[in-house]
Every structure is written in C-alpha cells, then in structure tokens.
Amino acid sequence: MVVLYIGGSGSGKSGAAENCICKLAQGKSKYYIATMRSNEEDEESIKRIERHRFLRRDKGFITIEKPTSVEEAVKEMDLKEKHVLLECVSNLTANEMFFGNEIREKKETVERVLNAVKALKDNTDNLVIVTNNVFEDGNSYDSYTISYLDALGEINREISKMADEIYECVAGIEIKIK
Amino acid sequence: MKLVIGGYSQGKIEFAKEKFELAEDCIFDAALPTKEEIEKIGDRKFAIDNLNKWIRKRIKEGGRAEEEIISFVKKNPSCIIICDEIGNGIVPADPFERVYRERTGRMLIDIAKEADEVWRVICGIGQKIK
Numbered sequence: 001m002v003v004l005y006i007g008g009s010g011s012g013k014s015g016a017a018e019n020c021i022c023k024l025a026q027g028k029s030k031y032y033i034a035t036m037r038s039n040e041e042d043e044e045s046i047k048r049i050e051r052h053r054f055l056r057r058d059k060g061f062i063t064i065e066k067p068t069s070v071e072e073a074v075k076e077m078d079l080k081e082k083h084v085l086l087e088c089v090s091n092l093t094a095n096e097m098f099f100g101n102e103i104r105e106k107k108e109t110v111e112r113v114l115n116a117v118k119a120l121k122d123n124t125d126n127l128v129i130v131t132n133n134v135f136e137d138g139n140s141y142d143s144y145t146i147s148y149l150d151a152l153g154e155i156n157r158e159i160s161k162m163a164d165e166i167y168e169c170v171a172g173i174e175i176k177i178k
Numbered sequence: 179m180k181l182v183i184g185g186y187s188q189g190k191i192e193f194a195k196e197k198f199e200l201a202e203d204c205i206f207d208a209a210l211p212t213k214e215e216i217e218k219i220g221d222r223k224f225a226i227d228n229l230n231k232w233i234r235k236r237i238k239e240g241g242r243a244e245e246e247i248i249s250f251v252k253k254n255p256s257c258i259i260i261c262d263e264i265g266n267g268i269v270p271a272d273p274f275e276r277v278y279r280e281r282t283g284r285m286l287i288d289i290a291k292e293a294d295e296v297w298r299v300i301c302g303i304g305q306k307i308k
Contacts, residue, residue, distance in 0.1 A: 008264075008267070008283065009266075009267075009269070009280055009283050010265050010280045010281070010282065010283015010284045010286070010287065011265055011283055011287075012283075012287045044273070044276075133265075133266040134266065134267055134268050135267075136185060136267060137266065138186075139268070141268065145268060149268070170183070170298060171183055171283075171286040171287055171289070171290035171296060172286070172287035172288075172290050172291065173290055173296060173307050175307055
C-alpha cells in the first residue's frame with residue numbers, strides 16, 4: 001500500500017504520516033528514510049532534524065539517511081517486512097536538483113526521483129510518503145526555483161497516481177483527497 | 179471556539195460575519211481583546227481577525243505567542259479565530275520569516291485541537307474540516 005501526505009510548513013503532515021505507517025506496520029519495526037542533509041554548520045537544519053528525531057522516538061523507527069538516491073535504502077533493510085516512511089519528497093527533489101555548484105535539469109530530476117520512488121514501492125510492503133505544498137505563496141522566483149517548483153509539481157502528480165490514498169494536512173487535520 | 183483559516187483574500191472575514199452573525203464592533207483586527215473590551219461585547223459573539231499578523235507582532239516583540247493564544251481561547255471558548263494559512267510556499271530565505279511561518283503553522287494545529295469547529299475558506303466558500 002502507498003499513502004501520500006501533503007501539507008505546508010507546520011501543517012502536521014509528518015506526525016500524521018508517522019501515525020499512518022505505525023498503523024500499517026501493526027506494531028512491527030519500520031524504516032524511516034530521512035532525506036534532509038545534516039550540515040554541521042547549519043544550526044537550523046540540525047535543530048529541525050533533532051526535533052523530528054525527538055518526535056518519532058519510541059515509535060520503533062530504524063532511520064536510514066539518504067539525501068539522494070533513496071532507492072539504495074532498500075539494500076540496508078534486513079527485516080522481512082518492509083514498512084517504510086519516506087520524508088520527504090520536497091527535500092529529496094531539492095537534493096537531486098541542486099548539488100554542490102551543479103544543477104540538474106528538471107526532466108532528469110523528475111525521472112531520478114520518480115524511479116527511486118517506484119523502486120521503493122516495488123520493494124516494500126507499505127510505503128508512506130510525505131511531500132510539501134510549496135505552490136501557493138504567489139511570489140515570483142528566479143528560474144532555478146521555478147524549475148524546482150515545476151519538477152516537484154510533476155513529481156507530486158505522478159506519485160499521486162501511484163498512491164492508494166492521499167491526505168492533505170491542514171492545521172493538523174487530515175483531509176482525504178484520494 | 180471556532181477557527182476559520184484560508185489563504186490571503188479568500189473571503190474569510192466575510193464568511194465568518196455571515197456564518198456566525200458577527201457585528202462590526204465585535205471584530206478585533208490582529209489583536210486579542212482586553213477584559214474590558216470583552217465585557218463591553220456582553221453575550222454577543224466576537225472574533226479575532228488576522229491572527230497571523232498578531233503572531234508576527236508577538237514574535238517580533240519576543241512574546242510567548244503560543245501560550246498567550248492557547249490561554250486566551252481556553253478562557254474564551256465561544257470566540258472565533260480567523261487566520262491566514264501561510265505555510266504553503268517555498269521556504270523563505272529570511273530566517274525570521276521561516277520562524278514566523280513555522281510557529282504560525284504549529285499554533286494553528288494547537289488552536290484546531292481546541293476548536294469545536296474548523297472552517298477552511300477558499301474562493302469565499304467555507305468547508306467544514308472539523
């Protein structure tokens with residue numbers, strides 16, 4: 001089963017997705033694929049990672065850090081049953097698109113992310129995916145950011161076709177949209 | 179308590195005025211009313227509009243916006259809170275804007291937990307989501 005959670009900043013999407021995979025795993029261990037890059041010089045990102053770790057403590061997650069190429073996480077999964085939470089597609093897309101001083105084309109970025117998600121889907125029992133609604137601030141952005149927005153929009157639409165259920169999180173409330 | 183959320187300029191206040199029969203003098207813009215102001219309203223309904231602007235102000239002032247708003251809604255269980263949804267965009271480059279956005283989102287989760295009704299307004303139309 002594939003379940004997709006989408007929401008904005010501080011919408012409660014991570015907590016909702018964690019509860020979802022916990023239910024699907026029925027008390028068994030789960031894998032958490034973390035895509036956020038931990039940068040020792042960036043205090044904010046460290047705090048964010050710590051906050052997420054704290055919130056999912058005692059929930060039985062095995063964390064696998066994969067800022068890119070998340071399909072490789074499968075190789076690190078020894079458990080017979082694979083219940084997986086992928087957090088999150090918006091970070092993953094940014095990591096695949098922007099690395100060092102290089103920028104990958106939109107088309108290639110979309111393919112890489114979608115192939116990785118498909119590989120996870122094919123090799124797991126349950127896959128819960130978190131993505132971000134970054135599309136409604138009405139600001140104008142530089143061409144790189146627009147390229148990122150286009151890529152993530154397309155990725156979200158394609159993942160939504162793969163998903164059995166989709167929930168939008170608004171102020172911590174889950175709204176079923178598929 | 180009722181929470182009304184939605185994007186900028188989606189008709190939240192117009193929706194709330196009609197839905198909850200709010201009088202003009204019972205709407206407080208980006209401010210929590212004082213005890214005296216609440217007494218003046220009597221048993222009529224009142225609303226706080228643009229809560230996000232109040233949150234921004236309190237964060238700038240170094241206030242404890244989270245504790246203040248939760249204690250306010252607990253003390254005033256019949257109030258109506260109206261707030262912009264601001265989290266659905268690209269992560270802002272400015273650190274203050276990031277903090278404001280994240281804290282506003284988390285406060286809305288807490289307020290929604292306390293609320294007996296949550297309405298989401300898009301294109302002037304309110305959908306009850308709780």
